[in-house]
Structure formats: C-alpha cells, structure tokens
Amino acid sequence: MDLNQILPQLESADEEETEKVLKQFNLENSHTFTFDQNEEALRIKLCQTVLSALGSPMQPSCQRTCLETLRILSRDKRVLTPVATREGMLTLGGMARLHPGQGGGDAQSEEEEKVVVEALKCLCNVVYNSPAAQQxxxxxxxxxxLCASLQTARTWHHEVGLFTLRLLFLLSALRSDLRGVLRREWHAGRLLTEVLEHTLDVRWVGSYEAARPDPQALPMPAEDNERAMEALKALFNLTLSDAGGEEGDHQFRLIAAILRHLLMLKTETEEKTEEAHSHAVNLLNNLPVSCLDVLIDVPVQGGLENYGGKNMDAIQVLLDFMERRIDKQGSNYKEGLTPVLSLLTEGSRHHREIRRYIKAQVLPPLTDVKIRPEIGTTIRNKLVRLMTHVDMGVKQTAAEFLFVLCKESVDNLLKYTGYGNAAGLLVARGLLGGGRGETQYSEDEDSDTEEYKSAKPFINLITGHVEEPMPNPMEEMTEEQKEYEAQKLVNMFDKLSRQNVIRPMGVRPDGTLAPLEETLCDPADDNSGSDSD
Structure with a gap:
C-alpha cells in the first residue's frame, strides 16, 4: 500500500476502518519491509499517527493491529523519533502492563494477552534500535x-514471559548503569534465579544441590528452554560485576547449583542443548571461582573415591562440550571455545579435585612418544594444535589450560607438548629458563609410565617425540669440506646480522629474551672462578 494513500485514510477513519487499513499494511510488509529513504518522512508520520491512535480508547483487536504496525516500523531506527519519547514509551509500557499497580499477574482475556505480547515486542525493537528510547x-x-512482572513468572504464558525476559536482557546489556540498580534496588538477580528454578523444574535436596534429573523423563520442552536462555542472558549481564557480601555469595552458589542442574538436562535437539550449555558456561565464568565447588560437591548423588568423593558428572559435560567446540568446523573459536577453556582453567587452578580429574582425561600418562604431540585425534592432540593457532587469544587460552593441568611446571608442560608448541606461552610468562608459575599446587605422585621413562633420553625436546635417527651429512665429508661449509655458514650469519635481518638473542636470568650483548656476563662481575692456590 502507498503511504500517500494510507495516511489520509487514517486521519478520518474510525476504529473499524483504522484496523482494516493497518491490517492490510501489516500483511504486505510483515516479511518484506524495505527501508526506502524517500518514504522516511511518511513513515515517521505513520508512526506518530498510530501512536496517537493507541492513546485513544479502542478494542484490544485494534490495539493489537496498531502495535503490529509499530513493530514493523520499529525495524527502521530512523523513524523512531515519535516513539522514543516519554509519552511514547509510557504508552507502550502501559500496554505491556509494565507500570506499577497495573497488576501484570491479573487474569486477562486471550486478546488482551496478545496486546501485551505485541507491546513487549515493540519495546524490544525500539529499545534495541534507539539510544534515546533506552534513556x-x-x-x-x-x-x-519488568522486575514486578518477574514476580508473576509462575502465571506467565510463554510469549509474555519470553519477551519480558528479552526486554530485561536488552536493557541490562545496553545500559550498564542500570545493572547495579536492577540488582540492588529491585533484586532482579534473585528474581531471575527464581524464574530459572521454576522454568527448569529444580527440586532441592540440599542447600546447593538439586535432585538428579530423571533419565526417563522427556527432554525439556522448547518453550521452557527459550525462556531459560533469555533468563540466563539477563542474569549474565547482572553478574558482570561482583555484588559482594554474604548474600551475594549465597546467591552465586545458588546460581552455580542451578547451572549444574541445567548441564545435566537434555532438550529436544542437540543444537538447543549445545546452546543451553554455552549460556551456562558464560554465566559460570562470571561467578567467583570459589563457588565452582558447588559443581562437584553433591554428596547425595555420590562421587568418585579417586577424587575425594566429589561428583564429576558436570565437569565431564563441560569437557565434552569443549571437545565438540574444538571439532566444530568453521566455528569462531574465540567466542565459542575460549569461554569454556577459561572456565576449566580457573576451576583447575583453584580446585584440586577438578584439576586431577581433567588431567586424567586430557593428559593421561604417556605411553607412546613416537608421534608428535599435535598429531592425532585425542583431546590432548587437539589442544596442542591450538597452541599454535593464528588467533592469539585462542592460542594463549589453550596453552594456559594445559599449563595449569601440568601444575604450571615447565618440565611437565614440555613433556606433553614439546618445546616448539609451548614456546609462545613460556616467552609470555618469562619461563624460558624453566621453573614454575606463581600458583601453589599440591604434590601428586609420579605418574610417568615405564614406557615414557625408558624413551625419555631419546625424546626431541623441541618436537616432543622420539625421532628416527637422521643420517649425519658430515660423515662422508673431508676435513677441508667441513671447514668450507662451516665458514660459509659463518658468513651467512654475519651478513644477515649486519643487514639487521636477524639479531642474536640470549636468555636473561629471569627467563626472558634479550639481545645477546645484554645477556653476556661482564668478566669483572664473575665471582665463580676458583680460589688461587
């Protein structure tokens, strides 16, 4: 429909005619709405006209049609000026029943509920596309x-809950100054936690222990999963900064327990389960690392004797999730993989049982050292390959994870990865000369196998595996030929050095690289000489 025809009709139309005209506009533009700059002024006027109509009393069906029109128009951020005003936002907020005292939990007809849903959808679009509307x-x-609406979550119909949570997520994502207010004054963190408990059907059997999901139960319904994902995203925003205090610690542990429960659930598709696990990982990264013991401290459900009686089911789920992300072809490792690597790294660094369990899965005792560490299909092989990834963040995160599993011991890391793969991390940490990181770890028993011990003297430290002996090219040379080749090599290095193509480097006492002349000892400072007779 031509906007030049629609606008005059709306100026003189009654409620019935308004609904008829706008329904036709919505039908024609719901899927193929284009942003024509020549019609910008007309669309702004249509937006204003529809908003004015919503301020007048009308039947719910006409309100819904007007809101659908606004939702379509709100995809174009250039026409939102009439809506991004106090009057416009109050109108939409009132129709979404988000003003205090409106009784969001009161019984509504089906048509009234559809009006609420359309108003929430409009608000999501407007807030996303307009900084003025955000203010x-x-x-x-x-x-x-929105927080008042969260208190009625148990009576929500699906779409009301979904778009209420989505709007809260958008506001908390786009307005960082609002997060503290949401958390402190309106207790949004606690309310979202309660929404998750209800949506995921959590049944508590201990302070921070949810009952194990029934293996025979049906997968989590798609609608419940959708609402849970929106709640997790909003809660992620609210936990970006530490609330602190005893109440904050309790809340964080409660969230960790709910996330453990989520990790053990299945949804209707593997893709949705993967998405749920991804959001759980992101949120777990925001929690204090001390709270991660909740993931393994589940006595009612039993644990493994080898790991202090701790239950490692959730950790195994995280490991499986990590490996799937590594194997995913064409995936963005920085966004998809580094969060779970960071989570497992910090969990291993601060919780001995978690580290011991993960190391047993990722770095089992070496038996075959004839193959390079980066070649193969084991999880260790995959992680070692990531240590030379082109993305610096991915490379550093993978290397740090393996380093922590090795208790930040350079010797142990080199045993599993080879010097060539580990060099980047060692340079960054100033550990080229060997040693350990600053974190203190308990002493475990020697885990070297007999096969490794017998092969150790023959392992190439650079490549990390036993190499077949290479023929010595100098064996059949005469002394004159050897001298000639040596002099040729010296001349090549001298030329490259004078042209600044290469610069001789050495290692300082602290393990960092430096120009060779800076690392050479001054003979006058050398006190290691023998005493005179």
Whole structure:
C-alpha cells in the first residue's frame, strides 16, 4: 500500500476502518519491509499517527493491529523519533502492563494477552534500535515494571514471559548503569534465579544441590528452554560485576547449583542443548571461582573415591562440550571455545579435585612418544594444535589450560607438548629458563609410565617425540669440506646480522629474551672462578 494513500485514510477513519487499513499494511510488509529513504518522512508520520491512535480508547483487536504496525516500523531506527519519547514509551509500557499497580499477574482475556505480547515486542525493537528510547526507559523506570512482572513468572504464558525476559536482557546489556540498580534496588538477580528454578523444574535436596534429573523423563520442552536462555542472558549481564557480601555469595552458589542442574538436562535437539550449555558456561565464568565447588560437591548423588568423593558428572559435560567446540568446523573459536577453556582453567587452578580429574582425561600418562604431540585425534592432540593457532587469544587460552593441568611446571608442560608448541606461552610468562608459575599446587605422585621413562633420553625436546635417527651429512665429508661449509655458514650469519635481518638473542636470568650483548656476563662481575692456590 502507498503511504500517500494510507495516511489520509487514517486521519478520518474510525476504529473499524483504522484496523482494516493497518491490517492490510501489516500483511504486505510483515516479511518484506524495505527501508526506502524517500518514504522516511511518511513513515515517521505513520508512526506518530498510530501512536496517537493507541492513546485513544479502542478494542484490544485494534490495539493489537496498531502495535503490529509499530513493530514493523520499529525495524527502521530512523523513524523512531515519535516513539522514543516519554509519552511514547509510557504508552507502550502501559500496554505491556509494565507500570506499577497495573497488576501484570491479573487474569486477562486471550486478546488482551496478545496486546501485551505485541507491546513487549515493540519495546524490544525500539529499545534495541534507539539510544534515546533506552534513556527514556531508564527515566520512566521501565525496568522496575519488568522486575514486578518477574514476580508473576509462575502465571506467565510463554510469549509474555519470553519477551519480558528479552526486554530485561536488552536493557541490562545496553545500559550498564542500570545493572547495579536492577540488582540492588529491585533484586532482579534473585528474581531471575527464581524464574530459572521454576522454568527448569529444580527440586532441592540440599542447600546447593538439586535432585538428579530423571533419565526417563522427556527432554525439556522448547518453550521452557527459550525462556531459560533469555533468563540466563539477563542474569549474565547482572553478574558482570561482583555484588559482594554474604548474600551475594549465597546467591552465586545458588546460581552455580542451578547451572549444574541445567548441564545435566537434555532438550529436544542437540543444537538447543549445545546452546543451553554455552549460556551456562558464560554465566559460570562470571561467578567467583570459589563457588565452582558447588559443581562437584553433591554428596547425595555420590562421587568418585579417586577424587575425594566429589561428583564429576558436570565437569565431564563441560569437557565434552569443549571437545565438540574444538571439532566444530568453521566455528569462531574465540567466542565459542575460549569461554569454556577459561572456565576449566580457573576451576583447575583453584580446585584440586577438578584439576586431577581433567588431567586424567586430557593428559593421561604417556605411553607412546613416537608421534608428535599435535598429531592425532585425542583431546590432548587437539589442544596442542591450538597452541599454535593464528588467533592469539585462542592460542594463549589453550596453552594456559594445559599449563595449569601440568601444575604450571615447565618440565611437565614440555613433556606433553614439546618445546616448539609451548614456546609462545613460556616467552609470555618469562619461563624460558624453566621453573614454575606463581600458583601453589599440591604434590601428586609420579605418574610417568615405564614406557615414557625408558624413551625419555631419546625424546626431541623441541618436537616432543622420539625421532628416527637422521643420517649425519658430515660423515662422508673431508676435513677441508667441513671447514668450507662451516665458514660459509659463518658468513651467512654475519651478513644477515649486519643487514639487521636477524639479531642474536640470549636468555636473561629471569627467563626472558634479550639481545645477546645484554645477556653476556661482564668478566669483572664473575665471582665463580676458583680460589688461587
């Protein structure tokens, strides 16, 4: 429909005619709405006209049609000026029943509920596309109304809950100044935790222990999964900064317990399960590392004697998730893999049982040292390959993970990866000369196999495996030929050095690289000479 025809019709139309005209517009533009700059002024006027109509009393069906039109128009951020005002946001907030005292949990007809859903969808679009609308949302305390709505979560119909949570996520993502207010004044963190408990059907059997999901139970319904994902995303934003205090610690542990429960659940598809695990990993990274013991401290469900009686089911799920992310072809490792690597690294660094369990799965005792560490299909092989990845963040995160599993011992790391793969980490940490990191670890028993011990003297430290003996090219040379080749090599290095192509380097006492002349000892400072007779 031509906007030049629609606008005059709407100026004189009654409610029935308005609904008829806008329904036709919605039908034609719901899937193929284009952003024509020549019509920008007309669309702004249509937006204003529809918003004015919503301010007048009308039937829910006409309200819904007007809101659908606004939702379509709100995809274009250039026409949002009439909506991104105090009056516009109050109108939409009122229709979404987000103003205090509106009774969001009161019984509504099906048509009234559809109006609420359309208003929430409009608000999501407007807030996402308009910084001015974001500021107005803060001014009219739209987030307060959202938190009031969270209190009625048990009575939500699916779409009301879904878009309420999505709007809260958008506001908390786009307005960092709002997070503290949401957490402190309106207790949004606690409310979102309760939403997750209800949505995931958590049944507590201990302070921070949820009952094990029934293996015979049906997968989590898709609608419940959708709402849970939106709640997790909003909770992620609210936990980006530490709330602190005893109450904060309790809340964090409660979240960790719910996330453990989520990790053990299955959804209707593997893709949705993967998405749920991804959000759980992101949120776990925001929690204090001391709270990660909740993942393994589940006495009612039993544990493994080898790991202090701790239950490692959730850790195994995280390891499986990590390996799937590594194997995923064409995936963005920085976004998809580094969060779970970081989580497992910090968990291993601060919780001995977690480190011991992960090391047993990732770095089992070496038996075959004839193959290079980066070649093969084991999880160790895959992680060692990542140590030379082109993305610096991925490379460093993978190397740090393996380093922590080796208790930050350079010798242990080189045993599993080879010097060539580990060089980047060792340079960054100033450990080229060997030694350990700063973290203190308990002493475990020697885990070297007899096969490794017997092969150790023959392992190439650079490549990390036993190499077949190479023929000596100098064996059949005469002394004159050897001298000639040596002099040729010296001349090549001298030329490259004078042209600054290469620069001789040495290792300082602290393990860092430096120009060779800086690392050579001054003979006057050398006190290691023998005493005179």
């Amino acid at each position: 107005v949302s803060v001014d009219v305390q739209l987030a307060h109304g």
